[in-house]
Amino acid sequence: MLEIKNLTKKFGDKIIFDQFNFTFNDNEVLVILGPSGGGKTTLLRMLAGLEKIDEATIIFNNESYDLKNESFDKNILGFVFQDFQLFPHKTVLENLTLSPIYTQKMNKIKAIDKAREALERLDLSDFENAYPYSLSGGQKQRVALARAMMIDPEIIGYDEPTSALDTELRDQVADMIIENKMLGMTQIVVTHDPIFAEKIADQILKVNPRD
Numbered sequence: 001m002l003e004i005k006n007l008t009k010k011f012g013d014k015i016i017f018d019q020f021n022f023t024f025n026d027n028e029v030l031v032i033l034g035p036s037g038g039g040k041t042t043l044l045r046m047l048a049g050l051e052k053i054d055e056a057t058i059i060f061n062n063e064s065y066d067l068k069n070e071s072f073d074k075n076i077l078g079f080v081f082q083d084f085q086l087f088p089h090k091t092v093l094e095n096l097t098l099s100p101i102y103t104q105k106m107n108k109i110k111a112i113d114k115a116r117e118a119l120e121r122l123d124l125s126d127f128e129n130a131y132p133y134s135l136s137g138g139q140k141q142r143v144a145l146a147r148a149m150m151i152d153p154e155i156i157g158y159d160e161p162t163s164a165l166d167t168e169l170r171d172q173v174a175d176m177i178i179e180n181k182m183l184g185m186t187q188i189v190v191t192h193d194p195i196f197a198e199k200i201a202d203q204i205l206k207v208n209p210r211d
C-alpha cells in the first residue's frame with residue numbers, strides 16, 4: 001500500500017498541491033485524471049524522485065518517510081515517459097541497459113540478461129537491435145515500459161501513455177495495463193482521457209488546476 005499524507009508542492013508562489021492526501025493498494029491501477037495544468041505529471045515526478053517535495057509523509061511497505069524540501073529517492077516507481085523519450089541513436093537493447101549500467105552501476109551482463117527478459121515478456125525480442133525510428137507507436141510504448149521495469153520498481157507510472165497513439169493502439173495500451181495487473185503489478189496512470197481511465201482504473205483520483 002502507498003499512502004501520501006499532507007502533500008504540499010509549490011512552484012514559486014504557485015500552489016500545485018496543498019495538504020493533498022491519497023492512498024492506494026498493491027496490485028491496483030490508480031488513474032490520475034484531470035485537465036492540463038492540474039499537476040498530474042508533477043505528482044508522478046515527485047513519486048519517481050525526479051521532483052522535490054515541499055512537504056509530505058509517504059508511507060510505503062510499512063515504512064514512513066517524512067519529507068521536507070527533498071526528493072523521495074526510494075526508487076519505487078519506474079517511469080514510462082510521455083512520448084516514450086527513447087534515445088534515438090541507441091538500439092532497443094541499449095535503451096534498456098544504458099541507465100542501469102551507467103547511473104545505477106548495474107553489472108553489464110546482468111543488465112543485458114534483464115533487458116532480454118523484459119523484451120521477451122513484452123514480445124519485443126526480435127527488435128533488440130532495432131532503432132526507435134523503425135518501431136511502431138505501440139512497440140515504442142512497450143520498449144518504454146520494458147525500460148521502466150529495469151529497476152524492478154514496486155510501481156510503474158505512465159505519463160499520458162496514449163497521447164501519441166491512435167484509437168486502436170490506445171486499446172492495446174489498455175490491454176497491456178490490464179495484463180500487467182493480472183501479473184501482479186501496481187500501476188499509476190496519468191491521463192486526461194476519461195474513457196481510457198474508465199477502461200483500466202480500479203481507482204480514479206481527480207486532480208484539477210487550482211485558481
Ligand SMILES: Nc1ncnc2c1ncn2[C@@H]1O[C@H](COP(=O)(O)OP(=O)(O)OP(=O)(O)O)[C@@H](O)[C@H]1O
Nearest residue numbers: 011012016034035036037038039040041042043192
Ligand atoms: N519546473 C516547473 N517550474 C515551474 N512551474 C512548473 C514546473 N513544472 C510544472 N509547472 C507548473 O505546474 C503546473 C502543473 O504542471 P503539470 O505538468 O504537473 O500538469 P499536468 O496536469 O500534468 O498537465 P499536462 O496534462 O498539460 O501535462 C502547471 O501550471 C505548470 O506550468
